[in-house]
Amino acid sequence: MKQKLYITGVTGFTILFLAWWFCLPNPLFSDPFCTVVSDQSGQLLNARIAADQQWRFAPIDSVPFKFATALITFEDRRFYTHFGVDIRAMARAIRSNLLAEGKKSGASTLTMQLMRMSRKKVSRSFWQKLIETAWALRAEWRFSKDELLRLYASHAPFGGNVVGLEAASWRYYHKPAHALTWSESAVLAVLPNAPGLIYPGRNPDALRQKRNYLLLRLYEKGYLDRETYELSLLENVPGPTMALPDLAPHLTDQLIQQNAGGRSLTTTLNGNLQAEVQRGLNRYITTLSRNHIHNGAVLVADVASGEVLVYCGNTTERENEYGEQNNMIVTPRSSGSILKPFLFAQMVQNRQLTPWQIVPDIPTQIGGFAPRNFDEQYSGAVKADAALAASLNIPAVRMLREYGVPSFHYDLQKLGFSTITQSPGHYGLSLILGGAETKLWDLVNAYREIPLVLSRDKNVNRTDGIHVLRNDEYAEKPQWNLHAGVAWSVTEALSEVKRPLIDVNWLTFSSSRKVSWKTGTSLGLRDAWAVGYDSGFVVGVWVGNASGEGRPGLTGLQAAAPLLFDIFNKLPNRPALPRPGLYIQAVDICIESGMRAGRHCGNIESKDIPLPALETVACTFCVPVQLDASGRYRVHKLCYVPSESREEKRFVLPPLQEWYYRRNHPEYRGLPPWLPECNESASGSVMQLIYPTTTARVLVPREVDGNLESIVLKAAHRNAEAIIYWHLNDQYLGATSGLHHLEVSPEPGNYDLTLVDDKGAVVKETLTVVVGR
Template sequence: MRRFGFFALVLALFTAALGRDAFDTWITQTKLPNVLPETSVEVRDRAGILLRAYTVEDGRWRLAVTTDQVDPRFIKMLVAYEDKRFFEHSGVDSRALVRAAKQALTNGKIISGASTLTMQVARLLEQSGTGAWGGKLRQIRVAMRLEQVLSKDEILQLYLMLAPYGGNIEGVRAATLSYFGKEPNRLTAAQAALLVALPQAPEARRPDTNVKTARKARQVVLDRLTATKTVTLEEAKTAHLEPISNARSPFPALAPHLSDRARRAEPERGVHRLTIKANLQERAEALAKASIQGKAENLSIALVLADHTTGEILAHVGSGGYSDDAGRQGFIDMTRALRSPGSTLKPLVYALAFDQGLAHPASLINDRPVAFGGYAPQNFDGEFRGELRVDEALRLSLNIPVVLLTEEIGPARLMAALGKAGVQAEVPGGAPGLAVALGGVGTSLEGLVQLYAGLAQGGQRKTLTWQFGKKLNEEETFLNRSSAWQVSHVLAGLAPPAGAAQMRLAYKTGTSYGHRDAWSIGFDGRYVAGVWIGRPDGTPVPGAFGGELAAPILFELVGLVADKAVPLPPPPPETLLLETAALPLPLQRFKGRHAVFQAAPDAPKMAFPPDGARLALSDAGLVVKVRDGSPPFTWMANGAPILRSVQTREAQLPLFEQGFVQLTVMDRDGRAARATIRLD
């Protein structure tokens, strides 16, 4: 009877108010609640597809929506079921109010309600209940004021954004993403009917907790709408048979690291657009996760794929799993972490050497033992190959030739070229040395991909971007185009790794000191990509090599966007395409600035042991080897001859005492090679 009294009072007040001049003033003076509710921050891909959304402050999913983003079928069903005269009344449906009051008077209880969609919006905006008569009167007043200041479309839009759908789900977009795994622009009759039914009792009818109740509520809606011919009988029959899922779909959470970065960059922005392609991003994340599954403990991975013709990043994976709790620290964006790049900077060194006329791909360079003060670089396998072509030295990723070139170019100039290419690079201690060429510098995966994008663009800096529609600054040249093409051509001559797709990529691998980082960076005529694998805490990963671990993933990553590689461009007209013998004499052999003091190419070289080696004593003595030179050889220890007239290139020296030993080998022409070793 209390509710009956309320209806009678509302009817009396409403009728009386209609006849008063003060009514309009009363409505106009209504203080409205905030009609711009907070909505979830969204991150979308280049086509507008939702990549990720964030809950609002109270942990609710409430996504912005407009009426044209919602299936018209749902809106038609909603209005027909909830408020059939919505487009005619001014916030309160007087006919419905009179009908409800009559039914209450006749039956002694409430038979039907009279709440309009506008009144429901008023309640949702103020988060007020529905039972108290004072609250209902307030809703009437707010509803009528809303009708004065907002259009019908804007009121409907507020309902679509605020209606409760159970749990922490508010609004039709959050509901369709959660219960159907899709946006609300295309719905079946069954889905639309369920969405109409849920806000009336959102907790009781939640399909993820009570499928039976949800199905029954959907049927009630369909039956009533069939009776009013809003839904055809055939549509209703089909809808009744459609199953209801009892599980909520997770909200999209693609490109989480990049989404977080976008939000930090512009915290006031409600919608962020990235250059990412959603379907490509999803496959790249799956590739990353699968690639480290079953591998070393706490291993992580990062991937970047971009279009180097535009600079737009198409896929960006910061780790193998954003919320991975297996100790991999998946929340860390490893695309930005500064790590040792291993051998991946070598192409830049060679390109600078070509740029400055110090060498040509067909030039000969000597892979021999060298020392620069206390720094004596070694090849990865400890071997020396003697004289070979520069392009072959790059393909084999030899250390000594690239250090020889770096010594001639100057480490500072190499660092300056990295800066011009847009690569952030930090040298421990701040003073770059020759070791920079071998990875003695901190760079990031994003930086290396940008460097290789510049190589692919003929030495023109190509700033990579993840912000869709962002205009990039004018690019800077850091290499001449023929040098960039020559290096690209050399790298494209590398065979794909075992088991990888047979596509032609210009690529380079790298492994940092102590096997802490495995890299592979490459490009074709359009796309550039990079892979990093390692542990976020920087601890070694025994047996991790860029060529074996990262390179196959690089080819898979590029394969996600193209079935076959886009051909590299032809050489620029000014490119010098000659064999060694046809090169100008100064380019036939790389000699360097100290060539006048260097031994002749055929002078003897200590093949074993290398300078600085630390070896264990043996009862059989010390095995030594010499390369080049002319026999017979004389072997000396600390200046004293211990073997003379040795015709072979291998000998056994009777050395049985601990300590440092300076070994010297001299050939018949008096030319010598030396190495200082320690015996333990």
């Protein structure tokens, strides 16, 4: 009988013990948190309310000393010594309740209060208290005192929908909890006890009274000296909650999309710089809005670390009237000319080009594709680096044709241009003129490679691409084995501050630092790009309309470059990029062609060439020419006494290039005419104008609606394969082949009509256009 009782007793105790041991849920709290985005130094950039509409930040690492001290002093003096239940306080409470002294004494320890928060029960019945006590005793087994304090600070209610110390600190004082003063800590320490009663802004006197009581206790215990105590009493109690910072909202959206919300994310951003650049962007776009240009984006990355310092996905001041909520850093847009430096670099690295080599700039038609330069002019031949700086389209298209669309397409994919998803044939040669879309993010990531290979800093991060989160495993680095010598050539070509073609005072762009930069403009003036870099930073700018609407003046040079330089002026100065001495070598270069000097080149200079370009072919444009004694005519040994002739080295362009080149190069001599007795092929012209005939007055009839009708110019060529290029007053009209008919609608007046064939033969006529009936 006694034994039976004993077994029942042990069993009963075991069941009770097990019930107690497993009573505590794990984890203690499963509430959703705010999405909190901070900068590299922990400064709050942005926060979004938790899924349950509470301002509850993720648990903090440690509870600040001032708050912890104030809280323990106010709520639970023996917190560090009791085991979850404070027997002395409990006895006192029971006595005072029995004596019905009116004032209800709490006697709940912080641990018990924490259990009540976890159980989310508002009732304070005896039964509930008993459960809280059991839980509290158990919790003291599982958690250290510091962990309990941390849980308390993270989940305590602070009035309204503000939960946890960190959220409260930001909502009431606009600062992180570790920066709270004694007075502020005291206010927040008294709030969880009765958050409804003394909700800040509602009952300031009661709140002040409670705070002052706590400050006095802290002073008496020696935590505060007299001066701090007196000054603390003078501080105001907080008013209604404040709005949280709203910096980098587009990044916050992006991070929520990538990582799901409810997390605290420390980014690589520089909060102060972010705020300054965002203000600048807002101001800038407000100005452009007068021209109906409403959106812009800026991305700034640190070259060495790849860390993104500024992320402005759009303007932030206005409502979503013009698509301001769109994150234009990750929106694919037409690339314009912004990819040209990569083609230049690849061709130099591939031994196809020296950086200064001339490339043709002449009327070009390739399979129905007729690229035009921005200014509709032709220079005949232009150095590759100058063509890049001036962003000439025809040289770029001809370079791409030589390099190959599939090769360049492959390069761009390796460079991380994630939006180039179609086949090479889909883009064709337009790939270099904006036929493909790109994102500002990918652009900055790819451009960073250029200064990165030139950097000799040992601490440089050479394995990650640009990234916004610390230890971001998704930061993909472009796979580009860029040669340092080639990177140097690109950098030199892009650091020309003065850019031709546009009549703007470019001196305003010259800053004290050397910036290498490139602009781009998409077809139809829809997108303005500018990307620049120095040794420290890569800056990318996009300006346009999220709707895709094009506007006059929406060009890379006019709309994006000014903002780019404005941002560089905000960035700290860095030393110039080092010259990569091991990767370049001085070599003789033909001044005329920019190719490696051959034995017939007359004008030579020594230049530092990237090592791969040492293997380019020697100059193919300079030839030896036999001249007569006067030096005015070409001769050959069958028609002229060799001893009286002399040889000269001449730079000679193909005929059509020569025809355009001469206009801007009066020093160009080319080939002199043959001495008449030496010219075997001078058997009349190969090309003839059929209509209008010599010095004709051309009657252009007026149509019924008053417009002038067009006329058809006609010519014939001896060679059936020939192409004729037509010009009116040096304005290029178009090219014909086979049937040489060209329709034009000239206004009345006098014109010079010039025909040039693909071999350089020229026919000129003057004509007068009059209106007839």
